Amino acid sequence: MTCAAAAGLALGSATAFAQQEDWPDSFTVGTASQGGTYFTYGSGWANLVANELGISGGGEVTGGPNQNLALVHNGDLAFGMTTMGPAAEALAGDSPIAPGVPLDNACAMFPMYQTPFSITVLEGSGIESISDIPEGAAIGFGPSGSTSDTYFPRMLETLGVEFDRRTGSWSDLAGQLQDGLIDVIAFAAGIPVPAVSQLEVQTDIRIIEFTEEEQAQVMEEFPVAAFEIPADTYQSLDGPARAVSMWNFAIARCDLPESFVYAATKAVMENHDRMMEIHRASRSTVPENYDKNTVMPWHPGAARWFIENGYEIPEDLIK
Template sequence: MSANIRFPKSRTATLLATGACLGGLVLSTAASADRSEWPESFTVGTASQGGTYFVYGSGWANMIADELGISGGGEVTGGPTQNLALVHSGDIAFGLTTMGPARDALNGESPLAPGMVMDNVCALFPMYETPFSITALSDSGITSISDIPDGASIGFGPAGSTSDTYFPAILEELGVDFERRNGGWSDLGGQLQDGLIDVIAFAAGIPIPAVSQLEVQTDVNIIEFTEEEQQQTIDAFPVSAFSIPADTYQTLEDDARAVSMWNFAIASCDLPEDFVYEVTRLTLENNDKMREVHRSAATTVPENVDKNQVIPFHPGAARWYEENGYEIDESLIK
C-alpha cells in the first residue's frame, strides 16, 4: 500500500523511498521494507490545554514516538469535532474523538462541514468514557442542576468540542436557561474563579486537570445529575449512565451520578497498514505505560473494542485485534 498522506506544510512528513523486496529475505529485512512507507513524523490532534485530551494525546504521542524511533507529538485543537475534520483531510495523522461527533461526521452532519461525509477516518482503539460533569464555586450556592439560575453564564469548553456540541442541548433538555461561553478548560477555570462565569459544564476524561487545579485553589461544588435528570438525558442523547468515583476529586465525598460518552483514537485511513498495526500493538500491549500517561487509560484495553459501532476500523488495527482473538464484524473494517 502506498502512503497517500497529506500533512500541513509546517510539518510535512517526508516518506522514505520504498525498497524492493527480494525473495528469500529474512524477516528483519521485510520489516525494514515495511517501514519504508511510514511517515517520518506524526501529529495527534488533542483539544485545549487543561483538558484530559491534551494530557492523554500528548503523552500517547510521545510514547509511540519513543517506541518507534520517529518524531511525534500532540497538537492543541478544538477537540473531537475538529480532530475528525483534520484527520479526514489528512492535515494530521491521528486524533481523539467521541462517538457522538464521529457519528455526525460520518453522516455528513458535522457542524464544521455540513454535508461533507468524513469517510477518511478510521478507528484505532478505545480510550475511556467521557463523563459530563458540572462544576461551580461553593459560594455560588449552586448545588444541583435545578439551582442554576436563569441567564447563568456557562462555559462549555472550546467551540465545536464534544462538550460544546452536546452539553448545551442536554441542559436545555433539562430546562436550564443560560448564556453560552466558550474557551479552553484552563481559561474557563480562571474565569470561574474570578467570577466572570457562573458554571463550567465539562465533558472530559476524569480527573479533569482544570477541576483538580480549581479545588486546590478554592472551594468548588461538583454537581451530579438526579436519577430523573440522568434518565431523561439518556433517553434524548447518545450517552449512557456513569458514576464519577468519590476518590476522583478531593471535593467529592460520595460517587457522583453523571452520564458519559465513549472516546476512541482515530487515524487517517491512508496511513500504511503496518504502521497502524505497530501503533495499535504498542498501545494495547503496554497499558501500564498508558496509565502513566493518564489514569483514565485503565479502560484503554482491547476488551472495550466493542464500544465502537460507528467508525470503521483501520485494517492495521483490525489485524492486531483479530490476531489476538478479538472479533470485529467485517462491515466495521475499512
C-alpha cells in the same frame, strides 16, 4: 536511511524495523485545548508511539473531537481522538465543521475512555443541583466545537436550564470561574479533568451530579450512557457522583499504511502500565473495550492487531 534513524527504529518493535519504507517520517495526534484530558492523554500516547516506533511524533492543540475528525479526514493529521457522538454525525455529513460532507476518511484505531459530563461550581455559589442554576447563568462549555460545547448546551436545554453560553479552553474557563466571571463550568472530559484538579487546589468547589430523573431524561435524548464519577476522583467529592458519559476512540487516517497503524496500535494496547502513567483515564484503554465502537469503520492495521489478539471484528466493519 541514516545510522541514527536506523538505531532509533531498532529500539521499536520488529514489525516497525521490517516494514517502515512507506511510513511517514513523523506524525501528529490531534488533541484539544490545554487544561483538558485530551491534551494530556493525546500528547502522552503520541510520545509513547514515537518512542516505540522510533520516529518523530507529538500532540497538537486543536478544537477537539469535531475538528480532529475533519483534520484527520483531510490528511492534515495522521491521528486524532474523538467521541462517538461527533463521529456518528461526521460520518453522516452532519458535522458542524463540514456540514453536508461525510467525513469518511477517519477510521477507528483503539478505545480510549469514557467522557463523563459533569458540572463544577464554586462552593459559595449557592448552586447545589442542576435545577438550582439560575436563569441567565454564564456557563462555560469548553472549546468551541468540542464534545462538551456540542452536546452539553442541548442537554441542559432539555433539562430546562436557561443560560448565557460561553466557550474557551478549560484552563481559561477555570480561571474565569475562580474570578467570578462565569457561574458554572459544564465539563465533558476524561477524569480527573486537569483543570478541575487544579481548581480544587486553589479554591473550594462543588461537583454537581445529575438526579436519577435528569440522568434518564438525558440518556433518552442523547447518545450517552449512565456513569458514576468515583469518589476518589476529586478531593471535593464525598461520594460517587451520578453522571452520563460518551466513549472516546483514537482515530487514524484511513489511507495510512496498514503496517504503520498496526505498529502504533500495538504500542498503545501492549503498554497499559505506561498509559496509566500518562493519565488515570487510561484504566479504560484496554483491548476489551474495542466493542464500544459502534459507529466508525476500523482501520485495517488496527483491526489486524485486535483480530490477532482474539477480538472479533467482522470484515464489513473494516475499511
